[in-house]
Amino acid sequence: MKRDVLADRIIGALAVSCPGSRAQLRGSLRTGTADEYSDIDVEWLVPDGGLAGCLASVRATLERVQPVAAVRTAPDWFHSTRQRLLFVRFAEVSLFWRLDLAVREVGAGPGDPADHARDGEWSKPASALANALGAIKAVARGRYEDARGLLSRGCSRIDEIDVSTGSWVDGITRLARAAASREAELTALAEETISLAREELSGRTQS
Numbered sequence: 001m002k003r004d005v006l007a008d009r010i011i012g013a014l015a016v017s018c019p020g021s022r023a024q025l026r027g028s029l030r031t032g033t034a035d036e037y038s039d040i041d042v043e044w045l046v047p048d049g050g051l052a053g054c055l056a057s058v059r060a061t062l063e064r065v066q067p068v069a070a071v072r073t074a075p076d077w078f079h080s081t082r083q084r085l086l087f088v089r090f091a092e093v094s095l096f097w098r099l100d101l102a103v104r105e106v107g108a109g110p111g112d113p114a115d116h117a118r119d120g121e122w123s124k125p126a127s128a129l130a131n132a133l134g135a136i137k138a139v140a141r142g143r144y145e146d147a148r149g150l151l152s153r154g155c156s157r158i159d160e161i162d163v164s165t166g167s168w169v170d171g172i173t174r175l176a177r178a179a180a181s182r183e184a185e186l187t188a189l190a191e192e193t194i195s196l197a198r199e200e201l202s203g204r205t206q207s
Contacts, residue, residue, distance in 0.1 A: 001066065003097050004029075006090075007040050009065045010099060014044050017061040018054050021046040026102070037137040039098045048107045055084060055103065062099075067091040070189075072126055078117035082108035087130070089189075095133055095196055125183035128154040129190055132175045136197050139168050139204060148206070151175055158182055166206050172197040 007029060014023040027041035028034035046054045062068050067090065074085035088099035131154030138147035151171050155162035160178040164171060173194045180190035 006066060010042060013061050013065050017057060018046050018050060037096045037140055039096060039100060041100045043102045045104055045106050048105045051082060051105050062088060066093060075117035075122045077111050077115045078121060080111055080115040095192060123183060124157045125179040125186055128158045129176055129179040129186055129193060132172045133193050135172055136200055140200050164206060168201045168204050168206060169197050
């Protein structure tokens with residue numbers, strides 16, 4: 001399935017699943033600036049009072065579009081009663097095409113700092129592994145400082161020593177496996193991330 005087709009089906013499925021809601025693209029796909037590494041950013045506006053019900057059914061809704069491998073709640077708005085940010089990974093789809101789904105009630109405001117997740121309420125290893133994937137994208141795009149920052153922040157998040165060997169693949173591999181060593185459920189995804197790094201970045205060295 002092409003990314004644009006997948007995005008269109010996601011938007012259609014979300015809108016139909018909740019009467020009175022509407023879903024729309026955000027980010028680079030909406031502005032026409034996406035490249036082959038861009039993920040899918042969608043905002044789903046739901047009626048006031050409808051957040052809980054939509055969150056309860058969102059995985060089943062998305063499963064009707066494409067099998068879902070994982071849904072993770074971002075720390076942003078973690079405790080909000082009006083909005084959430086979800087990271088959705090589909091099975092049999094490129095890791096680059098993660099769905100970042102902002103679910104928001106129509107009347108929701110900007111949120112409150114107290115809505116943010118506290119330590120222990122979200123997975124730091126999963127976040128570090130997402131940084132490893134982000135580093136692959138950054139290197140592939142030639143954004144080397146961004147890639148270094150992603151790897152450094154990922155290591156810091158899980159208290160892993162950041163040691164550079166000059167190889168992007170080595171750095172991504174170390175971070176991915178360190179994340180998996182702290183959360184065994186991430187092992188398969190970590191190895192998939194490493195394989196993707198080897199495929200995309202083989203032979204590239206840090207300069």
